[in-house]
Amino acid sequence: MNIIERAKAPTPKFFKVLRSIGMALLAISSSIIAAPVVLPVAVVSIAGYAALAGGVISVISQITVDDTANREQAISNRLKKHNQNLPRDGIK
Numbered sequence: 001m002n003i004i005e006r007a008k009a010p011t012p013k014f015f016k017v018l019r020s021i022g023m024a025l026l027a028i029s030s031s032i033i034a035a036p037v038v039l040p041v042a043v044v045s046i047a048g049y050a051a052l053a054g055g056v057i058s059v060i061s062q063i064t065v066d067d068t069a070n071r072e073q074a075i076s077n078r079l080k081k082h083n084q085n086l087p088r089d090g091i092k
Contacts, residue, residue, distance in 0.1 A: 007062055010069035015061040022057030025050055 029050035
């Protein structure tokens with residue numbers, strides 16, 4: 001399974017929540033970094049590390065695959081493809 005197939009495959013519920021948390025962490029830290037006011041260096045540095053952590057959490061959570069749902073989806077796709085090739089009059 002390549003990276004694009006993994007990203008399109010179903011994601012477990014826990015990792016969907018974790019992905020949302022990572023995206024929120026990334027958004028908050030990015031707004032701190034881009035703030036138009038002068039902030040202490042420590043705050044900006046921590047925000048940079050938080051942005052990195054949020055990005056990594058989001059990416060890893062997105063490419064995590066729910067195997068059971070993925071198998072069910074693959075089986076239903078195969079059945080749909082098989083059923084499309086049947087003659088229209090019902091004769092095999």
